[in-house]
Amino acid sequence: MPSVAIQLPADFVPYHEDVVIRYLADQLHGQNDWRLAIEAFNLLDNATVTISGSIYNFRTLYRQFVDERFSDLYLHALVGLTNIREQSPTLWASFARQIVQTFIQLQWQVDGQTAIRLYLSYLLYWWNAFARGYAFEVEVFQDLEHSSIHFQAHDLLDRYERFSSSDLTVIKQAGDIKTSTYFLHVAPSAIHVFILSVLLLAVESIRLLSCYDPPPGMKSTAIQWMDNYLLF
Numbered sequence: 001m002p003s004v005a006i007q008l009p010a011d012f013v014p015y016h017e018d019v020v021i022r023y024l025a026d027q028l029h030g031q032n033d034w035r036l037a038i039e040a041f042n043l044l045d046n047a048t049v050t051i052s053g054s055i056y057n058f059r060t061l062y063r064q065f066v067d068e069r070f071s072d073l074y075l076h077a078l079v080g081l082t083n084i085r086e087q088s089p090t091l092w093a094s095f096a097r098q099i100v101q102t103f104i105q106l107q108w109q110v111d112g113q114t115a116i117r118l119y120l121s122y123l124l125y126w127w128n129a130f131a132r133g134y135a136f137e138v139e140v141f142q143d144l145e146h147s148s149i150h151f152q153a154h155d156l157l158d159r160y161e162r163f164s165s166s167d168l169t170v171i172k173q174a175g176d177i178k179t180s181t182y183f184l185h186v187a188p189s190a191i192h193v194f195i196l197s198v199l200l201l202a203v204e205s206i207r208l209l210s211c212y213d214p215p216p217g218m219k220s221t222a223i224q225w226m227d228n229y230l231l232f
Helices: 014-024 030-046 058-078 084-106 114-146 216-229
Strands: 004-007 048-051 054-057 151-153 168-170 173-178 193-200 204-210
Touching: 004 114, 014 030, 014 114, 030 058, 030 114, 048 058, 054 058, 058 084, 058 114, 084 114
Parallel strands: 173 193
Antiparallel strands: 004 048, 048 054, 151 168, 168 173, 193 204
C-alpha cells in the first residue's frame, strides 16, 4: 500500500473544503453552492499528490486515472444508446461506480481521510461534467439530424477530433455545445454558435441557440442576465 501525501493549494480554504465534501454527499443546494463548487474544484486542479517521491497535480492524475481509462469506453457505449436522455444517466453512473471501485483498490495510505475524500470528489465532479456534457452533445447531434439541419460534427470516437476547438459547424459557423452558462465567460472568440442546456428556475430544461456574434456590450448584458436567473 503506497504512502501518499496530498498538498492543497494555499487559497483552498475551509469553505472550499466544505462544499467539495458536500458535493460528494450530493448535498449542494442552489446557485450559490454551485458557484462556490466550481471555484473550489478549479482550485483543486493545482493540488498535488506525492507518490513514491513523484509529484503530480490533481488534473494530471485525473487524465491518467480516469480519462485515459474510461473516456473512450464511455463514449463508445454512449453513441450506441437508442434514447440518450433516458439511458445516459444510468450509463455515466455505472462508470462512476467503476471509478470509485478502481480508486479504492489503490489503497492509498494518507494521513487523515479528508484529503482522500477531496480527491475522490474531484474525480467524480470532473467525470460527471465529462459524461453529462458528451451525453448532451450526442443528443443535440441526433436532434439536428432528425430535424434535417445540415451540420458537420467532430468525431467523438477520435481522440484528436474530440479536443478540437469547436464541436460542430452549422450555418457555416463554428459551434460549441455546453451544459451551463459558465462557458460564456471563457468561450473562444472564434465560436459564434452556441447550443446551451440550462436549468430555468429548477423546473424546466430549456435550450438556447445563439446564431450571431453580438457586440461586446450585448454579450456582457446576456451573461449578467443568465447568471442572475439561470442555475448552473
